[in-house]
Amino acid sequence: MSKKVAYWPGCVSRGFTPELHGSMAKVAPLLDLELIELDRACCSGAGVIAEHNQELADTLNARTFAMAQQEIRNGADLMMNICSTCQGAHSESQERLDASAEYRAQVNETLKPDGLEYTAGISNKNFLWLLVEEIGLEALKSKVKRPLTDLKVGPFYGCYIVRPKSRIGIDDEHPRDTYLPLVIEALGGTVIDYAGSHKCCGFPIITMNTEASLAQAGRHLGDAKDADADCLVTPCPLCHLNLDLQQPLAAKAVGRKLDMPVLHLPQLVGLALGLSPKEIGLQRHVVKPTSVIDWTTSVVGSVG
Template identity: 45%
Template sequence: MTLKYAYFPGCVAQGACRELYQSTGALTQALGIELIELKKASCCGSGTFKEDSQLMEDTVNARNIALAESLNLPLLTHCSTCQGVLGHVDERLKEAQASDPAYLEKVNGLLKDEGCSPYKGTSEVKHLLWAIVGDYGLEALSEKVTRKLSGLKCASFYGCYLLRAQKHLPYDDPYNPQSMERVFETIGATPIFYRGRTQCCGWPLSSYAPSQAFQMAGNHISEAIDSGADCMVTPCPLCHLNLDSRQPEVADTIGRKLGLPVLHLPQLIGLAVGIEPKELGLERHVVSTRPVLEKLGF
């Protein structure tokens, strides 16, 4: 049976991290996963809407989830921040169905006023990582591997939103996750463990406290390098912006030469299933991915 999802690409993957959008499309096509893109979806708010109004965050994202529900499909995102926000809203509204139906009626009333479908609580919000590990399965993934990433040492960077924004995390331990490491092993790479892999990247601070944000990112990158990593791999485009796009500024802030390539998760898996680097957008990074490709024999 073909896996099918309502695809919520989010904002960053369609702008500053276009290579994530590109590589997700290439990977899911190679794996035979069908994505129906939600063209009418709006920004999840990345956690900022609730600073003004919890009702606004809930209503905007109830609409996004309702778009997936109208297709009778789970909602798939490749952004940890989107997963955290959408998943948390979905959890809260499902709880409201039982404990506070008046609040859910208020949310759906606002959706009705805008001509939108109501939120029903019938779809699941799922990150690409969870879809690969939980739905597709690592055994099936191993059968698709045509290029073992042998000798490549990969440091995961989960960040915080993917792991701890929701009350329940059905696929992993929020404080000692193993999902990305299991993926690395499945495609032949070697996982590198280091302290900062489950901590915040610093991106939320970067607009008003850049030095502190860059110090946080620098600590994580330095730890990964000192642990022997050839690259860092993240399931979040916002983490990618702070760890890759701003790595030159990060290096200046901490006074250390860095140069650690930071890959999006679908880029790494894509290399293992035979997709060429150009198709994965690996030339778009600020920190060159050439050392990774050379180590793999490209």
């Protein structure tokens, strides 16, 4: 069943991790997913704008929601993002906006000059949730062309998409903090259970307590390595920055070799759905996804 989503790619997916945005664009048609990009929307604030001024963050996010709702009125099913941090920052704003008509009215007043208005109750899902809740694991499985047999994948969620449970909508019917292993398995891969899957990558304090930030990244990467993971997969580009881009520094911080490739979620899906490593931008990672490439060599050849 095809889906049409009002699509918020986030900033980092078009900045330091362009391969995320690119791979999502490549994977979408294979999943019968039509992406209506919200290209005028702005940064979710990643918690930092909220820290500076809550009303500002809520208003900027209400603006994004209002734009998505315009698309929903034009036929999109719901709003989708590909960034755990955006999801968390959005959910936090939405929690306040939906809680109070008075507060919402105040925020909408600021949006008014541009003809935008947010109506309570938007459905905004991360790609991970959409895979499980809208597309369905069975449907996903049926689309797999190249099962990730023998690929040992460690999940890494990103804090913003797993906590706090009530805000994120995690309950008995939606155990969203257990979705990554389900997706990895649906794609034919092997799930690696390790200590760091639901922990923090450390990115938010990279400029404020660099040592602790890198120690966090290094610790989780090391735990995954010790658990014999070939690679990690994450729905969060900010985690990707600390886990991949900063991995050489993280390795120094914890004093050990890490060499742990980190894939974006759409990349992992893309691989299983038959896309080539180059199409999904695996060559753009700082840590060469050697284990993944070894596995695909015989099928698609190595990447540049």
